[in-house]
Amino acid sequence: MFEAEMQAEKLSTVASACLALVNECKVRLDENGLSIQAVDAANVGMIDIAVPKEEFEQYEADEELIGLNLVRFGDVVGMASKDDTVALELNEQTRKLRVETGGLRYTLSLIDPDSIHQEPTVPDLEHIATYSLQASDIQRGVKAAGLVSDHLAFRASANPNHLAARAEGDTDDVRDILVRGTDGPEETEESLFSLDYMEAVVGELPDGEVTMRLGDDYPVKLDAPLFEDAELTYLVAPRIENE
C-alpha cells in the first residue's frame, strides 16, 4: 500500500529534478520514504534522490516499486498551487496512482518497472577535489561556456587553488572561476562534459550551497540538500577526448 500527502511545490521539485534526465523512472517506496535512481538512455547522467517520510505531510507505505510517467505526473502536480497539498494513493489491483488536490482527481496509469531503462551499477567513486559553492555560480559557468561551445571542462587547479568552468570555441574562449578553494587537488585535474547534460542538470539545482566533486577525466558529482531532510545527487560522466 501507498498513501501519502505532500506540498505541491515539493512534489514538483522532485519531478522536475528527475525530468532533467529522464521522462519515466522507477520509484522505490518503503516505510521510511521514497527514493529514485535513474539514468538517461545514453548512460551519461544519473540522478539519485531520497525523500524521507518526514518531508511528507502524511506518509504510509509498504515496500513497493512503481514505474512513473514523470511528464504526466509533473503536469498534474503543476495544476496545484505551490502551497496546496497533493494526496497520492496507489491502487495495487489496477496499478494506478490516484493524484488528488482540492476537487481535482487524476488517475495515473503506472508503467511496468521492468520496461524502464535499468540503471547501471555505479562503482564507488574516488574524487580528487571537493568544492562547496553556490548553485548560481555553477549555473553561470555553464551558461558562459555555452556562449562558445557545446561542451565544457571543469578544471580543479592546484596553484592557485580554484575551480573553473572552461570552454574553447572556434574563435573565442571562456573561463569562469566558480570558486576559490582551499581543498583542491595536488595537481591540476580536468574533465570535459557535454553542455546539454550540464545545462539540464545544473538548472535543477536548488538555490544555495552545492557540493561538487571532481577528478581527472572523471565523472562529476553534485550533491545538494533538498527541503529539510531530502538529498539530491547528480552524476554526469565525462566526455573522453581522443578516444
Added chain:
Amino acid sequence: MFEAEMQAEKLSTVASACLALVNECKVRLDENGLSIQAVDAANVGMIDIAVPKEEFEQYEADEELIGLNLVRFGDVVGMASKDDTVALELNEQTRKLRVETGGLRYTLSLIDPDSIHQEPTVPDLEHIATYSLQASDIQRGVKAAGLVSDHLAFRASANPNHLAARAEGDTDDVRDILVRGTDGPEETEESLFSLDYMEAVVGELPDGEVTMRLGDDYPVKLDAPLFEDAELTYLVAPRIENE
C-alpha cells in the same frame, strides 16, 4: 449615426470575448447601446454580448448594423493604455469607422454585414441544472481535462450534488469537482464538449461569478456580468458521441 467614447480596457474586453469564437462580427447599434451575436463557422460556439449606453463615457447612435473586423479592431484598441478613452465615429458615406485615442487615429474599413456568417436562430433552451461558480474554477477544470484528452464532459451529479469536469484519456482519467451545489438535477446528467471551444470560451470569462446551465447531451450556457451593466453569454453545443 454613431459616435461613442469608451474606456480602452472595456472595448478590449468586448473585442477579445468575441475573438474567442470569430474574427469578424455584426454589431447592432441603437439608441440604447450596442449588442453582438455571433456564431463560429462550425455553428458550435455562440456569443451574445450586450453593452448598454451607460457603460460608455459618451454614446449616441441611430439604428445601425455594422460589420467589424475584430482582429484589426482589437489591435488598434490594444494600442491604448487601459485607462485611455477610445472614441468611435461611424462615417456613413464611406462605411468606415474612425477609432481615436490620444493623437492616434485609425480609419477602419467596415465589412458588409451580409458577408458575415449568419447566426442560426437559437431555440429556447431548458436547462436541467444551474450552478453559480467562479470563472477560475471552470478554467481549472478545462485545463485539467486538457491533460488527458481533446474533449471533456461537464457532469451534473444528483447525489451527492456537484458539478464536475471529466475527461478520459488513453491511459489516464481526470475528474475535477468545480462546485458542490444544492440546485442540481434529479438524475445525473452529462454533456460532452470539444476542449478547443471550451478553452477559448472560458479563457474570456471575466474574473468572478459565472452562471453555468447544463443538460444531458445539451448545450452549455455560461452567463457572466461584464463591467457594471453589460452581460456576456456563451453557448457551446455538445459533441454527441456515437452518432
Added chain:
Amino acid sequence: MFEAEMQAEKLSTVASACLALVNECKVRLDENGLSIQAVDAANVGMIDIAVPKEEFEQYEADEELIGLNLVRFGDVVGMASKDDTVALELNEQTRKLRVETGGLRYTLSLIDPDSIHQEPTVPDLEHIATYSLQASDIQRGVKAAGLVSDHLAFRASANPNHLAARAEGDTDDVRDILVRGTDGPEETEESLFSLDYMEAVVGELPDGEVTMRLGDDYPVKLDAPLFEDAELTYLVAPRIENE
C-alpha cells in the same frame, strides 16, 4: 593599447544600439574615448555613437581601430548583472579582446576592420523641421503604423504645426500625432520609411527626450543623449516612391 572598465548596463546599451543595424562594427579608440559609426549592408540605416572616457570607470587607450563581433560581445556583456563592472583589455599581438567581469573571462577574437562594411560618407544634411519629443511617442507611432503597412511616413505639417506618423494599408489607415510643435516647416513635408528599419532603430532609443529632424523625401535623423555625456545618433534613408 586599450584598457577600460565600464558598468555592464552601459556597455550592453551601446552594443544593443549598434545591433539594431549591424552585427559587426568598427570601434575607434583614442585617448578621449570610443566612437562607432556603422551602416547596415543596404546603406539605409546609420548609427553614430560617441562615448567619452568620462563614461568609463577607468579608461586608457592609444589610437586603435578594432573590428567587433557585436553579437558575441553583447552575449558576454549580457552575462554580467547590470551594475557589475566589465573590464576590457586589448591584446595587440593576438588581436583579441579580453572581456572580464567577476571571475568570468571571455577572450574575443577581433575582426579585421577592413572586412567590415564601409560606411559611406554622409553629406551635410539640412533638415527643414526639428522636433523634441519623447522616445515613447515615436515608438507608439511606429507600432501604430505597423498595424496596417510595412512602411510609414513621418509628416511635418505646417498649419497646424505637428509631427505625425502615417501609414496607409490596403483597407485601413493610421495617423498618429507624435508632437505638436512650434518649430515646424513653412510647407508640409513628408518622407517615407521602411517599417523594419524604423522599428529596429526606435526600439533602441533610450527613454526620455529625442530630437527628430525631418525633410521632404529626406533622411530622418534621431539624436538622443546616452548616459551623462555620450550621444547616440541614428540616420535612416527614406524610401523614394515612384522611382
